Amino acid sequence: MSQAQTAQVAQADGNGPLPRQIPYIIVNEGAERFSFYGMRNILTPFLITTLLMYLPEADRTGEAKHVFHTFVIGVYFFPLLGGWLADRFFGKYNTVFWLSLVYCAGHAMLAAFDDNVTGFYAGLGLIALGSGGIKPLVASFMGDQFDQTNKNRAKAVFDAFYWIINFGSFFASLLMPLFLREYGPSVAFGIPGILMGVATLAFWMGRKKYVHVPPAPPNPHSFMRVARTALTTAAAGQSRPGLTVAMVGVLGAIGSLAMTGSWGFVIAACLAVVLLLAFGGIGVSMQLERARGFHPDDAVDGVRAVLRILIVFALVTPFWSLFDQKASTWIVQANEMETAVSVFGATFEVLPAQMQALNPLLVMLLIPFNNMVVFPIFRSLGIEPTALRRMGAGIALSALAWVAIGMIQVSMDAGTPTSIAWQILPYALLTAGEVLVSATGLEFAYSQAPASMKGVIMALWYLAVTIGNLWVIIVNASVKNPSVIAWIESSGFGLMAFQMFFFAAFAALAAVVFAWYARHYKMVNYYRTA
Numbered sequence: 444m445s446q447a448q449t450a451q452v453a454q455a456d457g458n459g460p461l462p463r464q465i466p467y468i469i470v471n472e473g474a475e476r477f478s479f480y481g482m483r484n485i486l487t488p489f490l491i492t493t494l495l496m497y498l499p500e501a502d503r504t505g506e507a508k509h510v511f512h513t514f515v516i517g518v519y520f521f522p523l524l525g526g527w528l529a530d531r532f533f534g535k536y537n538t539v540f541w542l543s544l545v546y547c548a549g550h551a552m553l554a555a556f557d558d559n560v561t562g563f564y565a566g567l568g569l570i571a572l573g574s575g576g577i578k579p580l581v582a583s584f585m586g587d588q589f590d591q592t593n594k595n596r597a598k599a600v601f602d603a604f605y606w607i608i609n610f611g612s613f614f615a616s617l618l619m620p621l622f623l624r625e626y627g628p629s630v631a632f633g634i635p636g637i638l639m640g641v642a643t644l645a646f647w648m649g650r651k652k653y654v655h656v657p658p659a660p661p662n663p664h665s666f667m668r669v670a671r672t673a674l675t676t677a678a679a680g681q682s683r684p685g686l687t688v689a690m691v692g693v694l695g696a697i698g699s700l701a702m703t704g705s706w707g708f709v710i711a712a713c714l715a716v717v718l719l720l721a722f723g724g725i726g727v728s729m730q731l732e733r734a735r736g737f738h739p740d741d742a743v744d745g746v747r748a749v750l751r752i753l754i755v756f757a758l759v760t761p762f763w764s765l766f767d768q769k770a771s772t773w774i775v776q777a778n779e780m781e782t783a784v785s786v787f788g789a790t791f792e793v794l795p796a797q798m799q800a801l802n803p804l805l806v807m808l809l810i811p812f813n814n815m816v817v818f819p820i821f822r823s824l825g826i827e828p829t830a831l832r833r834m835g836a837g838i839a840l841s842a843l844a845w846v847a848i849g850m851i852q853v854s855m856d857a858g859t860p861t862s863i864a865w866q867i868l869p870y871a872l873l874t875a876g877e878v879l880v881s882a883t884g885l886e887f888a889y890s891q892a893p894a895s896m897k898g899v900i901m902a903l904w905y906l907a908v909t910i911g912n913l914w915v916i917i918v919n920a921s922v923k924n925p926s927v928i929a930w931i932e933s934s935g936f937g938l939m940a941f942q943m944f945f946f947a948a949f950a951a952l953a954a955v956v957f958a959w960y961a962r963h964y965k966m967v968n969y970y971r972t973a
Contacts, residue, residue, distance in 0.1 A: 461596050462588040467649030469607055472581055474642035476611035479574055481619040481635035482553060484799050487511050487774045489628055494563060508771045508919050512912040513709050514567050515767050519908040521575025526902060534658050535584040539577045543643040546573025550636030557628035579901050587656045609803035616800035624794065664742035666749060666899045669734050674726055676733040685729035692722025710920065713913040724750050745896040748967065752888050752900060754960060756907040759834065761953040762880050763911025765841045765946050769873060770799060773866065776852060776939065780863040798866050805874040813878060830887035831961035835954055837879030842950035844872035849943035856937040891967055918942065
């Protein structure tokens, strides 16, 4: 067989050559992830020790956590905007490129305004817009580069894609705290900005090689159009109870926004979104059958599938409350720990923010360990590690991580000198939970929703992270109340330890409810046929 014939056979089997534009996207992702985690993982210590020095010392930690989680809320809210702009107007490439420039501008502002609160916060806003806006697009844009001739190459490329994310995160977490200590915030925030510039340049350099999928026309049977039909369609001799429930959510959202002056814009706006989703979802489910005849059955069934998945995502929000605090609350704890660590007779110093490097390192180790060791063991015992079982176990592991971190805090509050190495256990438990929840969550959702609804699923997944961080901000705002502080002090726990056990209980309760819901959830299969 000639070389040309061999190539034709390979393409027919889906094993054709790797698209030559893929390296540009991989380099872009690695540099972008270094830039993001590089700035994010030093944000809390920088706020406490530098930018918020004008505040009383007792208030700096709380304000730093508020700023950090507000930033994370923005990062996971703006994917909605980025996805909408790409799908409706500009396409993926243009949206990623122009928002990447916004992203670079945000990094530049962090480096330039390290002593100016307004300028620095504006930079965080631009990074949230840029990072969040491109978040749902880069991976899907990479998927666009494959076709039937080389589709089997995609898995290896996506494995490399996920690996480079953790690779960039690992080295950013190790190096940027050192640069912050040794060279100051301008350099520490400037280096991630340079890496984001490299990411943007690499992405631009591949522009003439990419496959560009044009924006899709409006879908007359989209999630929102089916939901609107269900709520507004009258049935003979029947009222519209679903519409009434949805309007309660609208009124509640208006009431929440009216409390902006007391609660702050972030809490008020995010609670408004929660109320709209919760009551709107219940209302649509009550009247969804009324959409049949106006929309195809598969569109109506797809909306019902999304609403079922929405409950799963809602129960995952406590996990994100716990997970994202490793870059805020856990760093605050580490600041009070002994940072000299001895390993095999050698002693070296570990900076508090560097402990976050454990997370990507453990992710790279735990994923193959689970697939090759843990899951086969469970299968040999007759227990299939289904997606819902994995997710429930992940939420429970996050609760255990916070029990562990809380016990460490109790010991510290009692005056016991504590090594920062004690945080390894909670980091291991939390990362084990992340591996079971994060990757599995999207896998589960994609299997349960038809192709036409997968964009909605991605949006709701990012919103789950946003809402998880909302719970953190609400709790942090609550403990500023003198009566709440007095009640916590009467419990015998310190303020931080109490919060840690509170979040552990929050996740444990979510794990129990999740397990109950999982037992009653009827699985479907929306994987596309070959």
